[in-house]
Amino acid sequence: MNKKLLAVMMIVSVIFTVSLILVILQMKAPDKRIAEVLQDGTVLYTIDLNSAENQTIRIDAKSGSYNIITIENGEIYISDAGCPDHICMKTGILKSENVPIVCLPNKLVIRFR
């Protein structure tokens, strides 16, 4: 019985240690800055801002309008747009999880995942 108990305790402690390490690793994982570009609720692009190369992406809206998205040194913003109000451009760089870049006329959203 003693041997059995010992075996059980060993197994338990091994599992405990392994899960502890896993939990610590998970907590230490660096903050990923993943941006999503959505058009009318559909994800068009998923971009890891930490590793993305500088680039511009043109997205055409069904209405014939467009938005130009610029990714520059790990930051993302709308640099040009065919919408009338240009609110999406005025929003500037995507900074906060609860303040997405939104172009209402073109139903375009850029947000952190």
Next chain:
Amino acid sequence: MKRILIFVLWLVLLTGCERQPEKKQIDIFAMDTYMSLTVYDENGDALLQQASERITELEQIFSVTQPDSDTSRINAHAGKPVEICGDMAVVMEKGLKIGAESNGALDITIYPLLQAWGFTTDALHVPDADTIAALLPYVDYTQVQLDGNTVTIPENVMIDLGALVKGYTSDAVIGLFRENGVTSAIVSLGGNVQALGRKPDGSLWTVGVVDPFSPSENMCTLQIENQAVITSGNYERYFEEDGKRYWHILDRTDGFPADNGLVSVTVVGDSGLTCDALSTALFVEGTEKAVNHWRQTGGFEMICVTDDGRILLTEGLKDSFLSLSDMPVEVITHE
């Protein structure tokens, strides 16, 4: 031995791998804004679909532009009684109640003025003094008669529940989730946030509040559960003419954008509808009256930002408030 082992393994599996419900999210463009609904539930996809349909339904009831909406029917039949649906009656009653509570700072008959300023059509401009003077007599919520599900407004008066609809909608969506057994959900309707329960891991939701002086950034965060966080600010819709900024929250006393010392008001409370109505009312009331309003009625908490860059925080939020800006913070107490 074998039995004990199996038991232990089962125990470990049960505790170590406690399943968290999957995150489901939907993005909707409705009511002239961007909405994002997130729910943690096995049934999430079906519930989000239902929520989306409910939002479409509410949009059709409250819309000022769709000709068959309850709002349009009331406005088209000024002078005659109009039957309205239950949703409309609830929101209108709240609008009139907060209107009375704030001495008309919230006025659901402000629509003709919004039209004159072009906020309804995007033809934004400062109206001439005569236009405003001619419309002011018709901006008066006390002329609206609501009797059960029947509304009567005088001729030339128009109603618009835009200041309350988003709050009512987030209540409706959160209510739908709750009725279906969801314990964790959060919705954002154009930046107005409402949460159901806590995060799936048991911690509180962290909600950012926009810096009115730099609207792409947060000025603070709040920790909430089961609450709505709703903001009215002068940065949301505005235009500039001759170097001066004119925003969409109008003051019925002079027909101009409300400029009584505040640039944003965030209201935190249990009901999205109440918070939404209050955020507009308090913004128009301005610094002093807003503080008095909070002291007298209670039942909510608020964060006001003054036009000279100070944050006024009611004491109930003290512990959940984390500042992210360098604006000075004053805590408002019940005296």
